[in-house]
Amino acid sequence: MGDRHEVLLSQAVRLREEGNAQARERLVDLADRHPQDAGIAYQAAWAHDTAGLEAEAVPFYERALRGTGLSPEDRHGAYLGLGSTYRVLGRYEESLATLRRALDEFPDDPALRTFLAMALYNVGEAREAVRSLLKVIVSTSEDAGVRRYRRAIGYYADNLDETQ
Numbered sequence: 001m002g003d004r005h006e007v008l009l010s011q012a013v014r015l016r017e018e019g020n021a022q023a024r025e026r027l028v029d030l031a032d033r034h035p036q037d038a039g040i041a042y043q044a045a046w047a048h049d050t051a052g053l054e055a056e057a058v059p060f061y062e063r064a065l066r067g068t069g070l071s072p073e074d075r076h077g078a079y080l081g082l083g084s085t086y087r088v089l090g091r092y093e094e095s096l097a098t099l100r101r102a103l104d105e106f107p108d109d110p111a112l113r114t115f116l117a118m119a120l121y122n123v124g125e126a127r128e129a130v131r132s133l134l135k136v137i138v139s140t141s142e143d144a145g146v147r148r149y150r151r152a153i154g155y156y157a158d159n160l161d162e163t164q
Contacts (some may be wrong), residue, residue, distance in 0.1 A: 005030070009040060016047045023047050031060060038067025042078045054085045060083065076106055080115060087119045095119040110136045131157050 007151065008030060016023035027044035034040050045060030061082035064070060070078060079102030099116040101161035106112055113136050119128035134157035138150050146153065 003023070005034065009043065015052070016043065017139060019050075021051065024051055024053075028080070031063075032114070035063070036067060038064045038070045039074065041067060042070060042074050045078065045081060049081055054088050058082065058089070072106075074102065076102070076109070076112075078093055079105070080111060084115050087122060092122045093120055108139070110140045129161060130160060 007099060008026065011026070011139075016027070024044070024047040027040065027047050030040045031037070031044045041060045042064035045057045045064060045080050046056070048057035048060060061078055062080045064077070065082065079098060083095050083099035086092070086098060096116070096119050099112055099119060103116065105108065113132050117129040117132040117136070119125065120126075120132065134153055137146060138154045138157065
């Protein structure tokens with residue numbers, strides 16, 4: 001992409017970060033002119049998502065993930081955005097598939113695991129959802145009480161039905 005396009009993309013991203021509605025229009029225009037650019041598609045998806053236009057964000061997220069050139073951080077964000085958006089739209093199986101694919105690339109990522117737990121809950125897999133959330137808590141919490149019982153919580157994450 002040329003310098004002019006980089007400048008236009010940077011300006012549109014800045015507008016998105018400021019919450020300016022013009023960002024979405026500019027990003028859609030850039031995405032139309034550069035349909036193979038995964039970075040532009042990701043930014044267009046993000047702009048739609050933050051505007052509450054989840055259904056319109058989906059094709060941009062999908063295009064971003066099909067493309068190449070996203071930084072690992074942006075690829076992670078695109079997976080998370082798409083998986084979360086599918087869930088919000090009630091497309092639970094697609095949400096689960098997307099988030100699981102993301103975890104193949106970003107194993108044990110707490111944010112991905114948390115969104116996966118929400119989608120698991122939506123499809124009636126409460127046990128797996130709780131297990132996932134307990135593992136996130138064990139791996140990320142700095143709370144003194146959680147740290148004190150980290151081993152027990154981790155054990156019971158895999159043995160929720162165990163009793164004496």
